[in-house]
Amino acid sequence: xxxxxxxxxxxxxxxxxxxxxxxxxxxxxxxxxxxxxxxxxxxxxxxxxxxxxxxxxxxxxxxxxxxxxxxxxxxxxxxxxxxxxxxxxxxxxxxxxxxxxxxxxxxxxxxxxxxxxxxxxxxxxxxxxxxxxxxxxxxxxxxxxxxxxxxxxxxxxxxxxxxxxxxxxxxxxxxxxxxxxxxxxxxxxxxxxxxxxxxxxxxxxxxxxxxxxxxxxxxxxxxxxxxxxxxxxxxxxxxxxxxxxxxxxxxxxxxxxxxxxxxxxxxxxxxxxxxxxxxxxxxxxxxxxxxxxxxxxxxxxx
Amino acid sequence: xxxxxxxxxxxxxxxxxxxxxxxxxxxxxxxxxxxxxxxxxxxxxxxxxxxxxxxxxxxxxxxxxxxxxxxxxxxxxxxxxxxxxxxxxxxxxxxxxxxxxxxxxxxxxxxxxxxxxxxxxxxxxxxxxxxxxxxxxxxxxxxxxxxxxxxxxxxxxxxxxxxxxxxxxxxxxxxxxxxxxxxxxxxxxxxxxxxxxxxxxxxxxxxxxxxxxxxxxxxxxxxxxxxxxxxxxxxxxxxxxxxxxxxxxxxxxxxxxxxxxxxxxxxxxxxxxxxxxxxxxxxxxxxxxxxxxxxxxxxxxxxxxxxxxxxxxxxxxxxxxxxxxxxxxxxxxxxxxxxxxxxxxxxxxxxxxxxxxxxxxxxxxxxxxxxxxxxxxxxxxxxxxxxxxxxxxxxxxxxxxxxxxxxxxxxxxxxxxxxxxxxx
Numbered sequence: 001x002x003x004x005x006x007x008x009x010x011x012x013x014x015x016x017x018x019x020x021x022x023x024x025x026x027x028x029x030x031x032x033x034x035x036x037x038x039x040x041x042x043x044x045x046x047x048x049x050x051x052x053x054x055x056x057x058x059x060x061x062x063x064x065x066x067x068x069x070x071x072x073x074x075x076x077x078x079x080x081x082x083x084x085x086x087x088x089x090x091x092x093x094x095x096x097x098x099x100x101x102x103x104x105x106x107x108x109x110x111x112x113x114x115x116x117x118x119x120x121x122x123x124x125x126x127x128x129x130x131x132x133x134x135x136x137x138x139x140x141x142x143x144x145x146x147x148x149x150x151x152x153x154x155x156x157x158x159x160x161x162x163x164x165x166x167x168x169x170x171x172x173x174x175x176x177x178x179x180x181x182x183x184x185x186x187x188x189x190x191x192x193x194x195x196x197x198x199x200x201x202x203x204x205x206x207x208x209x210x211x212x213x214x215x216x217x218x219x220x221x222x223x224x225x226x227x228x229x230x231x232x233x234x235x236x237x238x239x240x241x242x243x244x245x246x247x248x249x250x251x252x253x254x255x256x257x258x259x260x261x262x263x264x265x266x267x268x269x270x271x272x273x274x275x276x277x278x279x280x281x282x283x284x285x286x287x288x289x290x291x292x293x294x295x296x297x298x299x300x301x302x
Numbered sequence: 303x304x305x306x307x308x309x310x311x312x313x314x315x316x317x318x319x320x321x322x323x324x325x326x327x328x329x330x331x332x333x334x335x336x337x338x339x340x341x342x343x344x345x346x347x348x349x350x351x352x353x354x355x356x357x358x359x360x361x362x363x364x365x366x367x368x369x370x371x372x373x374x375x376x377x378x379x380x381x382x383x384x385x386x387x388x389x390x391x392x393x394x395x396x397x398x399x400x401x402x403x404x405x406x407x408x409x410x411x412x413x414x415x416x417x418x419x420x421x422x423x424x425x426x427x428x429x430x431x432x433x434x435x436x437x438x439x440x441x442x443x444x445x446x447x448x449x450x451x452x453x454x455x456x457x458x459x460x461x462x463x464x465x466x467x468x469x470x471x472x473x474x475x476x477x478x479x480x481x482x483x484x485x486x487x488x489x490x491x492x493x494x495x496x497x498x499x500x501x502x503x504x505x506x507x508x509x510x511x512x513x514x515x516x517x518x519x520x521x522x523x524x525x526x527x528x529x530x531x532x533x534x535x536x537x538x539x540x541x542x543x544x545x546x547x548x549x550x551x552x553x554x555x556x557x558x559x560x561x562x563x564x565x566x567x568x569x570x571x572x573x574x575x576x577x578x579x580x581x582x583x584x585x586x587x588x589x590x591x592x593x594x595x596x597x598x599x600x601x602x603x604x605x606x607x608x609x610x611x612x613x614x615x616x617x618x619x620x621x622x623x624x625x626x627x628x629x630x631x632x633x634x635x636x637x638x639x640x641x642x643x644x645x646x647x648x649x650x651x652x653x654x655x656x657x658x659x660x661x662x663x664x665x666x667x668x669x670x671x672x673x674x675x676x677x678x679x680x681x682x683x684x685x686x687x688x689x690x691x692x693x694x695x696x697x698x699x700x701x702x703x704x705x706x707x708x709x710x711x712x713x714x715x716x717x718x719x720x721x722x723x724x725x726x
C-alpha cells in the first residue's frame with residue numbers, strides 16, 4: 001500500500017508533531033505577497049470530491065498550488081461518476097494518468113481505505129463518511145497550539161452529533177496521543193456508549209455544562225442533518241440542550257477557546273454571539289487549513 | 303455399480319456406529335457397514351486413516367439460479383458442495399423470480415436433476431415474492447419438492463402474517479425457517495453494532511435486531527405448534543432463547559454457520575467486504591455463545607449460508623457491497639479446526655451437526671448409513687494439511703474470508719447416490 005494519509009488513527013505522536021511543526025513553517029507564507037514555493041514543482045495532485053465541500057477542497061487546491069504542484073479538482077456531479085461508473089473504475093482511470101497523489105472525499109466510511117488496497121497512487125483522505133477527517137484534526141491541533149501553546153494534558157469538550165462526526169473521531173485520536181482528557185457530549189441517540197472505547201482518556205456526558213466545566217478547548221460540531229437517517233433527536237429541542245451560549249463559557253477555563261469545523265449554523269449548535277466571540281478560533285482554523293495541508297502534501301509526495 | 307470404501311473409521315450417529323469397517327454401496331443404496339465387505343466389479347476406495355460418514359447435508363445455501371447466474375448456478379454451486387463434502391443442499395428461495403410457486407420449485411428440482419452433482423432440495427418462500435404480506439403457495443411448493451419455507455434475507459416483519467404462515471406450515475408438515483432480523487432495527491446497518499462499527503464510522507446492526515425476532519417467533523411457534531428453525535443464529539441471547547424453548551419441549555431448532563463460530567467483528571480487517579454478511583460477525587462473546595450452543599445441543603446443525611456474489615459487487619464502497627460469503631468448501635475444515643481439534647465437541651458430534659441435525663429439520667430421508675438408505679457418503683480426513691485457495695473454487699464467486707487459510711483436515715471424497723462426485 002503506498003503511503004498516503006488515511007486517518008489519524010494510523011499516526012503516532014511523533015508523526016503528528018512533525019506535520020504540525022512543518023505546518024508552522026508554512027504559516028508565514030500565507031501572509032506574504034509572494035506565496036508560491038517550488039517544492040512540488042512538476043507534481044500532479046487530483047482532488048476527487050464525491051461530496052460537496054467548499055473549504056476543504058479549496059484549501060487542498062491552494063495548498064497544492066502554493067507548493068508549486070499542479071492540481072485539478074473533480075466533483076462527482078458532471079463526471080463519469082454521474083454516469084454510473086464504479087468507484088474503483090473511476091480511480092483506476094485516474095491512477096492510469098499517473099497523478100502523484102489523489103485527495104479524496106467520499107460519503108462512504110472506508111472508501112479511501114478500500115481504494116488504497118487496490119491502487120498504486122497515494123491517497124489522502126479529505127473526509128470519509130462518518131469515519132475520519134485527518135487534515136481537519138491536524139489543523140485543529142495547529143490552531144490549539146497557536147492559541148494555547150500546548151497540546152499536552154488539555155481538557156477538551158466536543159459537543160454535538162458525535163455519532164456521525166468524522167471530525168470528532170479524528171480529533172479524539174489526535175488529542176488522545178497527547179494525553180488529553182476528552183469529554184464527548186450530545187444527545188444519547190447521537191452518543192453511542194462504544195465511543196468511550198475510541199481512545200484512552202475519553203468520557204461521555206449528556207450534560208453540556210458538565211462537558212464545558214474547566215475545559216481548555218470547546219469544539220462544537222455541526223448538526224449534520226444530511227447524515228441523519230432517522231429522527232435521532234427532536235430538532236426543536238436541540239439548541240435548548242446542546243447549543244453553546246455565552247453563559248456556558250463562564251464554566252470553562254478563562255482562556256478557553258471555541259472551535260468549529262464549519263460551516264456553522266448560527267442558532268442551531270451555537271449562538272451568534274459565541275460565533276463572533278473574541279475567543280472563537282473558527283477563522284484561525286480556516287487559515288491553518290492551507291498550512292496543514294501543505295505539510296501533508298509535502299510529506300506524502302515530497 | 304458398486305463401491306466399497308475400505309478400512310475407514312465409519313461414524314454414523316443415526317445408527318450409533320463408530321468403528322473401523324468397510325462401507326458397501328450397491329445400485330445407489332447403502333448395502334452395509336461391516337469388516338471385509340466386497341462386491342464383484344466394485345470400485346475400491348481405500349479410506350485407511352480417514353473418516354467415513356453419511357453424506358453431509360447443508361440446509362442453507364444460495365444457488366442464485368434462476369436469475370443471478372453470474373454469481374452461481376445450480377451446477378456450479380453443487381460442485382462446490384461436492385468439494386466441501388456435502389451430498390445434499392437446500393437452496394433458499396431468493397432467486398429471480400422468487401421461489402414462491404410450484405413452477406419455480408419444479409424448475410429448480412428438474413434443472414438440478416439434470417445438472418447438479420449433489421441432491422438439491424428447494425426451500426419455498428413464506429410470502430409471495432418474499433414481500434411479507436401474502437402467503438405463498440406453500441402446499442403446492444411442498445408437493446413440487448420444497449422441504450421447508452423461509453423468506454430468508456427478507457424476514458416476515460408482520461407478526462400476524464408469520465402466525466398464519468406457521469399455521470399453514472404445520473398443517474403441511476413443513477418447517478418454518480427464519481432469518482431473524484428486525485428490519486427496522488437493522489435498517490442501514492453494515493456490520494455488528496459495537497466498538498468496531500463506532501470506530502470505523504459504519505452503521506451498526508444491533509444484536510437486539512436478531513433477539514427481538516427470535517423472541518417473537520418462539521412465542522408464535524408456541525402459539526401455533528409449528529416446527530420452527532432459527533437460521534444462522536449469531537447472538538448470545540438468541541442461543542439462550544432457543545435453548546430455553548427446547549427445554550420446554552417446543553419443536554424448535556437452530557443452525558450455526560462456520561463464519562459465526564470462527565470469526566468475530568474484532569477479526570475483521572477494516573472495510574473488507576469479504577467479512578460482510580447478515581447476520582454480521584458479532585462480538586467475541588456472541589461467537590463463544592454460539593460455540594457453547596453447539597456444545598450443549600441448543601444448536602443442532604451447521605449450515606453454511608453459502609452466498610455467492612461476483613467480485614464486481616464486492617469491489618465497492620463497504621456500505622454498497624452486498625451481504626454474504628461463500629462457505630461450502632470450507633465448512634468441514636472450519637468445524638474440525640475450531641470445534642473438534644480444540645476439544646469442544648467430539649468427531650461424532652460434528653458428524654451429527656452435518657447429518658442427523660439438519661435431517662431432523664428438513665427430513666430428506668438421508669443422513670444415515672443404515673442399509674437401504676440412499677447411497678450418499680462423505681469421506682474426510684482429520685489431519686490432512688491443506689490451504690484454501692478461493693481462486694480454485696468451484697463456485698462462480700470468490701467472496702470468502704478464508705482465502706489462504708491453512709487447515710488440518712477436510713473432505714477427501716464425496717459419494718452421491720452410489721457414485722463418486724468429487725475426489726481431492
